[in-house]
Amino acid sequence: MSPQRIATAIDPVPFVTLDRQxxxxxxxxxxxxxxxxxxxxxxxxxxxxxxxxxxxxxxxxxxxxxxxxxxxxxxxxxxxxxxxxxxxxxxxxxxxxxxxxxxxxxxxxxxxxxxxxxxxxxxxxxxxxxxxxxxxxxxxxxxxxxxxxxxxxxxxxxxxxxxxxxxxxxxxxxxxxxxxxxxxxxxxxxxxxxxxxxxxxxxxxxxxxxxxxxxxxxxxxxxxxxxxxxxxxxxxxxxxxxxxxxxxxxxxLPHLDTYNQARRAHAATYDRLIEPLTSLRVLPVRPGSRCVYHLYPVRCGNRDALATRLDSEGIATGIHYSPAMHRHPAFETLGKASHPVSLANADAWAAEVLSLPMAAELTVDEIERVVAHLSPA
Ligand SMILES: Cc1ncc(COP(=O)(O)O)c(C=O)c1O
Missing domain, CATH: 3.40.640.10 (Type I PLP-dependent aspartate aminotransferase-like (Major domain))
Structure with a gap:
């Protein structure tokens, strides 16, 4: 984007930003x-x-x-x-x-x-x-x-x-x-x-x-x-x-740590801005571990409606992943032996997860615009 260009409310927010990188x-x-x-x-x-x-x-x-x-x-x-x-x-x-x-x-x-x-x-x-x-x-x-x-x-x-x-x-x-x-x-x-x-x-x-x-x-x-x-x-x-x-x-490779640091900063911004929105749950990170946010998933009861609304605002999202593995037609021939126990948590993730735009090259302004359209989720 040229420096002279001023972002407007209808500027799309991309899911990946490889062109910028x-x-x-x-x-x-x-x-x-x-x-x-x-x-x-x-x-x-x-x-x-x-x-x-x-x-x-x-x-x-x-x-x-x-x-x-x-x-x-x-x-x-x-x-x-x-x-x-x-x-x-x-x-x-x-x-x-x-x-x-x-x-x-x-x-x-x-x-x-x-x-x-x-x-x-x-x-x-x-x-x-x-x-x-x-x-x-x-x-x-x-x-x-x-x-x-x-x-x-x-x-x-x-x-x-x-x-x-x-x-x-x-x-x-x-x-x-x-x-x-x-x-x-x-x-x-x-x-x-x-x-x-x-x-x-x-x-x-x-x-x-x-x-x-x-x-x-x-x-x-x-x-x-x-x-x-x-x-x-x-x-x-x-x-x-x-x-x-x-x-x-x-x-x-020499830029990887800088990219990861930017992803982590964006995730912290999302976490902070999303916290008051009770209809969304963000990813909890285990203390002592360092998450590099390949994706930024949120959980939401009405995921598909939210994805459609964000799309209409030019905000790209993704679903990572649905359905759960044992429900893919490709794996039908594996039979029941491939899923001998309840996979209820995997099914719940598949039903509720929505990935918001996440990439090192996003701007704070773009993250704020995504969050502005999340409510009511
Ligand atoms: C969790 C996971 N496993 C495996 C792969 C497979 O990688 P590739 O697409 O390079 O074959 C990917 C990515 O595509 C992935 O996200």
Whole structure:
């Protein structure tokens, strides 16, 4: 927006603001593009290795393995951990569909667990409810940018010999105490879908881990099962991160903390302005954890009417997510075994959640305009 332009009440408020982010970053992005085209390092190569080193250091883990998407990261991390056909993986019933699809792509079966009524997150108690003799792993989805309470989940996993994979697709830079998402499980899957807190200019993903063997297996599986050139040791996939996306991600990573700080400031503004509106509930954040607000969800009894009204005022919203996982026609063939317990909290979230505009580049004026149209909710 040009500085001369004065915002009016009818100016739309966008849901994502990548155009604003990219306008400011254009010189760095152009430089990254020219570097890759100049070197022809399009598939894996130096840019991918450099980004992997940078992102592993950022997350505080020994290894980062760049892959083609967050969905691929989940599938490959599970495969690398030896989770596959015949195994069950506990997945929260309230998440984005790709969490469960990654499990299915690994050949395993998702079993849906309920989530915490307040935070919408999987927790140790709800995971324990769906544990069976076939359970091999737990997918701890750090939804909306808030990390799951991992201590209980890890204790449960330790007692039953389960692999804990973080789905950190929405949680780049989130933390619990002094540990960042990516370093809270046995492995972690990240997405760099463009609108994520750290987003590429296309698809991208990564697996983070401290486990040398897991990282080595993941490197093989993403690259046609190849250990060394010409030596194919397993049935791998073509799920590599490409050099251009890695170079763009390297340009953006130094800005991630600033972007997250802006998201947190916007969330604090929303929280403060929404507090008097008794018909809306905001996301509670666990003390000691740092939420990076990939999304800003509110709960509201008449969600659809509110979304329609905001839309008529030019305010973009989203629904993250509805229906709950076990109600997707895509998962019908999994049958009742995939949802053996009540998933009432997941259903309640699906019925009531509405995401308000959230992005680092929004202005306080835009946040205030959104809130001005929330009442009566
Ligand atoms: C929670 C969650 N898991 C997994 C994914 C899958 O990531 P991708 O779209 O990169 O495959 C996403 C995002 O799209 C997500 O939000």
């Amino acid at each position: 990219h306008e400011r970053l254009m010189p760095e992005l152009r430089e990254a593009f020219e570097r890759v085209v100049g070197s022809s390092g399009f598939i894996l190569g130096a840019e991918v290795e450099a980004f992997e080193a940078d992102f592993a250091a950022y997350c505080g883990v020994a290894h980062c393995v760049g892959v083609a998407s967050g969905t691929a990261a989940i599938a490959i991390a599970l495969g690398a951990a030896g989770v596959g056909p015949g195994d069950e993986v506990i997945v929260p019933a309230h998440t984005f569909i790709a969490s469960a699809l990654g499990v299915i792509h690994a050949g395993a079966t998702p079993v849906f667990a309920d989530v915490d009524a307040q935070s919408g997150l999987l927790h140790g108690g709800s995971a324990a409810e769906v544990l069976t003799a076939r359970t091999a792993a737990i997918l701890a989805v750090h939804l909306y940018g808030q990390v799951c309470e991992m201590r209980e989940i890890r204790d449960l996993a330790a007692r039953h010999g389960l692999f804990v994979l973080e789905d950190a697709a929405q949680a780049h830079g989130a933390s619990d105490g002094d540990r960042r998402a990516g370093a809270l499980g046995d492995g972690a899957a990240f997405s760099f879908y463009p609108s994520k807190n750290l987003g590429a200019l296309g698809d991208g993903g990564a697996i983070c881990t401290d486990d040398d063997a897991l990282a080595a297996r993941a490197r093989e599986l993403r690259h046609l099962g190849q250990r060394r050139k010409g030596e194919h040791v397993s049935i791998g996939a073509n799920e590599r991160l490409d050099g251009l996306q890695a170079a763009f991600l390297r340009a953006k």
